[in-house]
Amino acid sequence: MPAPELVDAVVVGGGVNGLVAAATLADRGWDVVLLEAHEVGGAVRSQQRGDAVVDLFSAFYPLSAGSPVLQRLELEAHGLRWRRADAVVAQPMSPDDERGAVIEHDPQRTAAGLDAWYPGDGDRWLELVAEWRRLRGPMLDALLGPWPPVGAAARLARAMGVAGAPRMARLLALPATRMGEELFGGEAARQLIVGNSQHADIPPNAAGSGAFGWLLCMLAQDVGFPVPEGGAGELAQALARRARAAGARVEEHVPVESVEVSAGRATGVRTADGREIRARRGVLAALDVELLLGHLVGHSHLPRSAVDDLRRFERDLPTLKVNWVLPHAVPWRASAARRAGTVHVGRTVGPSVRWAADLDSGRTPDDPFLLTGQMATADPTRAPAGHEVLWAYTHLPRALVHADAATLERVAREHVHRVSDVIERYAPGALDGAYDHFVQTPHDLQDADASLVRGALNGGTAQLHQQLVLRPLPGTWGARLPIEGLYLAGASAHPGGGVHGSCGHNAAVAALHDAGLHGRLTAPVRRAARRRLFPDRQVGPPVR
Structure with missing residues (x-):
């Protein structure tokens, strides 16, 4: 078994939001690795079909x-x-x-x-x-x-x-x-x-x-x-080049099997081929919130109230x-x-x-x-x-x-x-x-x-009951989740769907803040707020 790798941050998911998050952190000098299960782009990809280029998901920007x-x-x-x-x-x-x-x-x-x-x-x-x-x-x-x-x-x-x-x-x-x-x-x-x-x-x-x-x-x-x-994929490729130019490692065809959690904090990830990558400062997941919390994290690490909220996610x-x-x-x-x-x-x-x-x-x-x-x-x-x-x-x-x-x-x-x-x-x-x-x-x-x-494209409904401080879960306020050091960088976070990169950027900003002097000084306040918003630690039932 190879020794665990150690980086400042792991970004899971190489769509636009994940690439923006990686570039933003790397610009600030962080040691960042981004892991994408397929090729980079997420829902911003194109395909050559004969003599034509077809955009597979989003197309106009x-x-x-x-x-x-x-x-x-x-x-x-x-x-x-x-x-x-x-x-x-x-x-x-x-x-x-x-x-x-x-x-x-x-x-x-x-x-x-x-x-x-x-x-x-x-x-x-x-x-x-x-x-x-x-x-x-x-x-x-x-x-x-x-x-x-x-x-x-x-x-x-x-x-x-x-x-x-x-x-x-x-x-x-x-x-x-x-x-x-x-x-x-x-x-x-x-x-x-x-x-x-x-x-x-x-x-x-x-x-x-x-x-x-x-x-x-x-x-x-x-x-x-x-x-x-040349195709939607050219936007993703430009972002990947930008992230690499800043110093981020961008790895394709590396599925993540789990987000590792210890004592209520995200400590890294484990890939499908058995690699363990530990994160000193945070794990940023540019994924659907149910995929992240329900599968990669698991309910045993979530308070019942968070699992109940996740079940209501629309x-x-x-x-x-x-x-x-x-x-x-x-x-x-x-x-x-x-x-x-x-x-x-x-x-x-x-x-x-x-x-x-x-x-x-x-x-x-x-x-x-x-x-x-x-x-x-x-x-x-x-x-x-x-x-x-x-x-x-x-x-x-x-x-x-x-x-x-x-x-x-x-x-x-x-x-x-x-x-x-x-x-x-x-x-x-x-x-x-x-x-x-x-x-x-x-x-x-x-x-x-x-x-x-x-086939839902926007990471959850954009209706008012699931926006702002209610997105993705009531009281999460965007990128921060009930697990310390875990940041939601996908479209399930504020401000939601659309190819703007803001979900990834906002997650990176939150991680940078929490790792800085002000973030460390205010960490007890955030923990107290998290305990009040999610007061129980009982494991909830599986998310349907």
Whole structure:
């Protein structure tokens, strides 16, 4: 048996969050090893399929391009190159619509297009953009940074002023449907808010969904919906190069079997091949919280109250993704959709509410809302000239998270034809001649990345009852968990899903703080707070 290795920190999981955590710690001089069970990237990977490059999970990256964390890492110096379609995001308003609502790169052009749908909406759009530009820096720091965001919140409050702060708070708490009605007179602009809100799993008529729609609309107008040239995997590779350049060791194809815990503290990890790696300062896990605590740690190291909280942890919606490689461009009837990289297809405002209600009530919608991507439109290197790499994803009912694997697989497979039917209604003949076509069911997604449990992409629901100090468990406040020295660096932690790297960065910041002088002095306070929040040490029942 080889002697245990000793490092300052072990990072488990080589997705974007894990790579950011490793780079952040290595920048501060820590001896860091990152262990990834497959190849780096997590849900940011691509695959060469014949003469086309297909993104297997996420594909467009407004949160990455706007992320203060990723901007500070200067990934362009490590090979990342962003590409953008001529138009950012489009939404045909009906199968017969020949125009489409659209966010252009130029705010004036976006405004002109919205005015053509409803006079006055263009001016309202430009007012939103002007406000965003004024608030952008402190707003992103407050939304994405460690909780509580004391400094960022103070800067944001100063930027908004006494009168503006409560009004902005109210705006961001609104449902997407209500936000659209208050901001705009026409359906096209309203649908841009609602459509973008559905990148999360909050129903468009539920509180907080408007914040997601507003944020993605403003990022779309600010940085666009860019893609990495050559495939999504190029973003992960640039991050891996950045982490290695800082001094981190990045090891691929090294599954971790367990997180070792002694006297209530994480002391290291054991790999599937028997290696023991001890961590002087901390273990950072860029994983799903149930995978981490329920399997790698084990319930014997958790208080019953934490296990009970973990049982109540709510997944986001299962996802079905369908992919095609086409010998032609997609012939959308709506002209704006032919220029956009991202196209929202299907339900408009009212029907979107019914679609979300179906998903929450356990009914598989007959007419799904689709998020679609035209990858060669955004990045011509993805396919031969004139060809298109098209994907569409949609959600499945929330109740299927708890269904048996066979039922989930059957429902997903049965839903594929509905996805194809929606595309054909809005772009007749679009799928003719497809020379590559494959489906990724929730089961397929989880097989490829264990943190995508049942095909849920965002590490847990983004609804209000599982945000801020309630994410991932009540009272954990983000990265810190009931076990000392163990930090959650994955999307189950605040601020949640999306390729922004903030979950990994926030975990690294917490570990750096706890290892510093102030952290050591305040450790007794943290331990006392942990004992009060999780007062028992009795082992709970297994997590279902």
